[in-house]
Amino acid sequence: MRIAHVIGRLSVGGAERHFVNLLNAMEGHERYAILISPPGDGPSLADQLRPEVSVHFVPVSRRRLPLDIPKLAGLIRSLRLDVVHTHMFWASLYGAVAGRLAGAGAIFTTEHGENRWKTATHRWLERRVISPLADCRYCVSPQILEARRDRDGVPSDKLRIVANGVPLPDVSARHAPPVPVIGSVGRFVSQKAFPDLVHAAALLRDEGHEFRLVIVGDGVERKAVEAAVERFALSDRVELTGFRMDVADILSGLSLFASSSIQEGQPLALLEAMAWGLPCVVTDVGAVAATLKNGVEGQIVEPGNPRALATALARYLDSRELADAAGTAARQRVEREFSSHAVALRHLNDYQGCLRRKGLLTGESPA
Numbered sequence: 001m002r003i004a005h006v007i008g009r010l011s012v013g014g015a016e017r018h019f020v021n022l023l024n025a026m027e028g029h030e031r032y033a034i035l036i037s038p039p040g041d042g043p044s045l046a047d048q049l050r051p052e053v054s055v056h057f058v059p060v061s062r063r064r065l066p067l068d069i070p071k072l073a074g075l076i077r078s079l080r081l082d083v084v085h086t087h088m089f090w091a092s093l094y095g096a097v098a099g100r101l102a103g104a105g106a107i108f109t110t111e112h113g114e115n116r117w118k119t120a121t122h123r124w125l126e127r128r129v130i131s132p133l134a135d136c137r138y139c140v141s142p143q144i145l146e147a148r149r150d151r152d153g154v155p156s157d158k159l160r161i162v163a164n165g166v167p168l169p170d171v172s173a174r175h176a177p178p179v180p181v182i183g184s185v186g187r188f189v190s191q192k193a194f195p196d197l198v199h200a201a202a203l204l205r206d207e208g209h210e211f212r213l214v215i216v217g218d219g220v221e222r223k224a225v226e227a228a229v230e231r232f233a234l235s236d237r238v239e240l241t242g243f244r245m246d247v248a249d250i251l252s253g254l255s256l257f258a259s260s261s262i263q264e265g266q267p268l269a270l271l272e273a274m275a276w277g278l279p280c281v282v283t284d285v286g287a288v289a290a291t292l293k294n295g296v297e298g299q300i301v302e303p304g305n306p307r308a309l310a311t312a313l314a315r316y317l318d319s320r321e322l323a324d325a326a327g328t329a330a331r332q333r334v335e336r337e338f339s340s341h342a343v344a345l346r347h348l349n350d351y352q353g354c355l356r357r358k359g360l361l362t363g364e365s366p367a
Contacts, residue, residue: 001351001361002030002080006095007087008037010045012217012243013187014268015112017045018140018164019087024050025165025344032079036060036072036091042218043243060094069098076102082360083351088112093125096133105361106354108347110138110162113265114147126152135354138162140266141287160350163291165343166271168335174252174276180211180317183254183278185247185269186261188219193283195228197260199306200313202232207310209317213238216250251276256316256323261285262303274298275334279326281312291338297330 005023010016010033023031033046033055046055058075060068076084076098085108086095092109099107109130115122126148131137137158139145145161148154182201186192194215201213215225215238222240229238244250251257257273257280264286271291273280280298282288294300299312316323336342355361 001082001348001355002032003083003085003351004032004034004076004079004081005085005087006034006036006091008091009035009039011040012043012045012245014164014265015087015110017166017268018110018112020045020048021165021167021340022344022347023053024048024167025340026348029348032056032081034058034072034075034095036094043245048245065094069094069101072098073101076104082106082355083108085110085347085351089115089118089122089126092130092134096130100133105358106136106351107134108136108138108351108354109134110140111144111148112140114144114263116147118152123152126154131155131158134158136160136350140164141264142290143286144265162346162350163287163338163343164266164268164271165338165340166268166275166334167340168275169248169252171277171331177212177253177255180255181214181253182211182256182258182313183214183216183250183273184258184260185216185251185272186259186267187217188221188225190221191261191263192217192221193260193262193304194221194225196304196306196309197258198225198228198232198234198238200258200260200309201234201237203306203310204313204317205234205237207314209314211237211255211317214241214250214254215239216241216244216247218242247272248276251278254278256281256313257298258309258313259283259288260303260306260309264288266291271334271338274330274338277327277331279316279323280330281309281316283309291333292330293333296326297333298326 031053035057058072082105084099084104086092087110131154145159257278259282266287283303284300292298301308
């Protein structure tokens with residue numbers, strides 16, 4: 001099959017990492033990455049795409065839609081695509097229209113967030129433009145599916161839950177730090193609630209626990225996180241690394257993974273930590289409970305409750321046996337359900353099923 005995935009830009013974020021992981025895992029098919037937004041000022045994940053994935057940049061802006069949509073359709077037509085798969089709202093809007101104009105065989109979209117920012121206009125576009133043009137609309141969590149169905153009016157028969165996927169790292173590359181290191185990864189935005197994690201770290205310190213806290217990421221709420229570090233006098237314990245492209249190297253040196261989010265889809269950082277065999281303490285938001293088995297693969301706690309976060313982290317700091325058992329179970333869960341290969345295979349089966357139903361494909365198998 002000839003498959004293109006369409007997204008705005010490949011800045012550092014969960015949806016963008018999923019985009020890269022998925023295209024890299026769809027081996028044996030012609031793959032294209034189409035970017036429709038100018039590169040941002042920060043780092044880009046484009047270099048992490050495998051060499052056999054062809055990258056195309058076709059800028060699309062709302063001011064130039066009558067010119068830009070035909071250009072995007074022209075590229076799709078020239079590539080003779082069987083599948084156009086878009087990610088996030090604007091790429092889905094523009095990609096679905098251009099894909100149909102170009103005669104692509106199937107159009108899929110992936111919804112990565114609840115998108116509470118949408119206005120009545122966005123919801124109208126969901127119902128009247130994107131959904132009629134798309135063959136299938138993936139959602140990475142039940143909550144996102146419910147939001148698309150109940151708030152945006154997307155027909156239920158177009159919606160399907162398909163989880164994120166991550167590569168399986170070599171866990172033998174993990175190295176134990178001399179002092180336990182708790183780590184977290186994410187954009188510095190209000191939804192991640194990193195000040196709650198800093199507060200939990202202060203509680204752990206006050207109880208006499210030895211540890212370091214490393215938070216990987218950056219964003220508009222950085223000053224609020226820095227203020228929390230200063231307020232709790234934790235500058236000797238907390239490291240804010242900023243954006244990093246070597247997240248895997250950092251994860252390999254952690255003892256525990258923690259997330260304090262108050263809103264999520266299916267956190268890709270959680271899946272990456274699980275894949276490294278890390279015990280995880282995370283808040284009960286989005287698809288977390290469907291991703292991590294509480295008490296077996298990690299601990300799930302109430303969001304907005306630093307005390308609960310600290311208590312759960314302390315369990316693993318106090319017991320290496322419990323921590324190792326949770327980490328092993330978490331890795332096994334990813335191997336079974338959330339590896340990039342397994343998730344890519346689900347996508348490919350769906351693509352082929354859709355094309356077969358339309359009489360556009362016979363006999364091919366992704367296996």
